[in-house]
Amino acid sequence: MGRSPCCEKAHTNKGAWTKEEDDRLVAYIRAHGEGCWRSLPKAAGLLRCGKSCRLRWINYLRPDLKRGNFTEEEDELIIKLHSLIGNKWSLIAARLPGRTDNEIKNYWNTHIRRKLLCRGVDPVTHRPVNRHGSDTTTPSRRKPVVVGFGPDQKEEKSSSVEWSPDLNLELRISPPFQPQETPVPEKRDGEQLGGLCLGLQKSQMECHCRDFLGLSTGILDYRRQ
């Protein structure tokens, strides 16, 4: 049959980590390295599930974490990456050394969304927002306006979208290596590739899209190997 369970769920702690738990986890990983989250808690003497240990390490305890405020450059990079690949936080984090996917996700939801809305840009489509007299500084607790990215979007979400037939909001991301040039779809003014509208000139856009994702080199700087 399958494997044995990773931990006895009845005997695991939940909620905020204590200093002692942090110390144990850090000490163990310093001594034995990352990986094998399944066996780590027991080996480290922690009453946590491996998943929780992994999360705590990656998002909080890792020594290479930057912490502190995001710079303007990081903001802009996140916005650009999000416009290309959407909510792929781990991919975005891979391009921001010292930042975690969770941190970026939180930062997006609390700061950048609002920043874009203030600029009159829809944070989902990255297109200019149509103002209907609604409050654009949507507090985070309110239900966000859900707009789908296209066919890949989950049914539940796309069902709430009013699709405009002449809009193409589809986003594509190339695999790390593409042998031949992917033809850039012909753009009609302001309606193609909504996610790429960042106020860049066409030539700039094409150039940046390749370079900052590392697609031109085939290398996606994926930290967590």
Place this chain on the structure above:
DNA sequence: AATAATCTCAACCGCGGTTTT
């Protein structure tokens, strides 16, 4: 100063793909 409203972010949950037995 007290209370309510809002914001922030660490942690949890559930899912999909992968790996192991």
Place this chain on the structure above:
DNA sequence: AAAAACCGCGGTTGAGATTAT
């Protein structure tokens, strides 16, 4: 081949902090 756990991801929650009234 099938079943079950592992792993990593994105979405969501909720406690504590901060700000407004």
